[in-house]
Amino acid sequence: MRVITIARNAFREAVRDRVLYNLVLFVLLLIAGAIFLGELSAGQETKIIIDLGLSAMLLFGVFIAIFVGVGLVYKEIERRTLYAILSKPIGRGQFLLGKYLGLCLTLLVNVGVMGIGVSLALIYIRRGWEPLAGRIWPAILLIYLELTIMTAVALLFSTFSSPALSALLTFFVFLIGHFSADLKTLADTNANGAARLLFRGLYYLLPNLTTYSVITPAAHGIAPGLQSIGLAIAYALVYSALLLAAATMIFSGRNFK
C-alpha cells in the first residue's frame, strides 16, 4: 500500500513536471510523417511511419527514463523531503520501488498513447483498417520492457551519483546494452582466456537490450513469437529486480544525517 502511494505520487509529480508534454511533439511528428512521407517515400509510408513512430517512442522513452529516473531520488534529497518520508514507517527499499513503479506508470501511459497514435496514423494512411496497426503492439510491449530496465538502471546510478553523472552512465549502459551481441562475439573469439572471461562477464552483467530491438521486423509485420515475448518479460522482471535490489542495498548504506 505504501509502495502504491509513493508510486502514485511519483506519477503525479512526473505529470506536474510536464513530462507527458513530449506526446505533443510525438503527435506532431506523426502527423507530419503521415502527410509528407507519401510524397517522399515512393509508396513506403506504412513502413516509414512504423519505423519513425516506434523509434521515436524508444528515444523519447529512454530520455524520460534517464532524465526523470536520475532525479527521482536526488530531488527528494535536495528538497529534503526524503527525511520526512523516511521518518515514517517506510523502508528505503519500499521508497525506491514506489519511485520506480511511478516512473514505469508514466512510461506506460506515454508508450500507450504513442502506440495508439502510431496505429491511428497507419489507419489514416490506409484510409481504413490496416492489419499492421494491431501487429505492432508486441514490439511496443518490448519497447516498454526495455524502458523499465533503463529506468531501473537510472535509479541504481541515482542512489550513489549526481544526476549529470547518472544520466551519462545510464546512457552508456543503453549504448552498451545494444552492443551486447558484440560482447558475446568478443568472448567467443578472443584467444586470451582472461579477456574471454571479462567479455563473457560483461555480457551477462550488462543488460541485453538487443532482445528488445524488434522495431525493424515490426515494420514488415513480423511479430516476435510468444516464447520470445515471455522470455523478454521474464528477463526484464528479473534484471529490474536485480538492479532494484542493488539500488536498495546502496541506498540503505547511505547516511543522510
Next chain:
Amino acid sequence: MKKNLLLLTAIVLALITSVGLVHAIDARKPGSSSQPSDEPLYVSPATAKHLALAFNGIAADWYWMRSLQYVGGKIVAFEDTHPEDFTLADIDLHLLPALLRMSTTLDPQFIAPYEYAAMVVPEVNPDEAIALVNSGIANNPSSWRLYQHLGYIYWRRKDYEKSSACYSTGGKLPGAPAWMAAMGARMKAEGGSRDAAREMYRHLYESSNDPSVKEMVEKQLMRLDYLDQREAILGVLNSFKAANGRCAASWRDVAAQLRTAGLTLDPGTGAPLDPSSTPYELIKNGCDVGLDINTKVPFK
C-alpha cells in the same frame, strides 16, 4: 505589457536578421548548390548498422528516401542542361548503388530498394544491380518478386537462359503466381521477342507499388507498342510506294490503309496517333515515320 511588446519586437527583428544572415553565409559558401551531393559514404554499411543501435529501420528509410532524392535531383539537374531526350544511362548516378546497399544492409527485409535497384541500377552498373538483388534473395529467400526482378535484369542483358532460370526458380516458391513459371518457359523459348517483353513489363507494372517504377514500365510498354505501330505504318507506306511509284505526300494518302491496319488516326490531320496519343510525323519525304518531339513515348 510594454516590456513584453518590446521583447516581442526584439525577437521578430532578431529572427528576420538571422534569416538574412543565413542567406548571406550560404551565398558565400564555396560550392554551395541545390544539386544532389555526390559525396561518397564514409561509413561502411556494416558499421552503420552497428552504430544505428535499435534505430536501423529508420536509418534504412532515410537512405531509401535519399536514394530517391538523389535520382530525382540528378534527373532534374540533367534536364536543365540537356533538353533533348535521354535515358538514365546518360546521367551520372554512380552513388546510387552505394545508397541502396546502405539501405538494404540496415534493413535486409526492406524489399523496395532491391526493386528499385533492379529497375534503375542496371543503367548505371548491371553487375552491381545483380549483386544487390542477389543479396535481397539471400535475405528474403521466400520473396518471388525478387526472382522476377533478377529475371528482368538478365533479360535486359539478353541472357535469356539465366532470365528463364530466375523466373522458373521464383515460380516454384510458395505464393508465386502461375505466370512466373510460364514466363520462365517463355523466356527460354522466345526471350528476345516483343510479346515476351510486353508480358514481362505488364507483370512488373502489376506487382510494383512504386509509382516511379510504374511510370518507367508504362513508358517501356508505350515504346513496345510504338515499335509495333511503326512496323505497321512502314508496311503501309512501303505498299503505297510500290503501288504509286512515289512516297505518300500526306497522311491522307494512306488513311484508309492505316485504319485497316488498326491504327487510330487524328481526326484533323489524318495522322496516326502514337501510344501517347500524339500524331506521328511523316519524314524523309513521306517514305518514313517518326515520333513527334512532344510525344511521351521514349525515343531510346
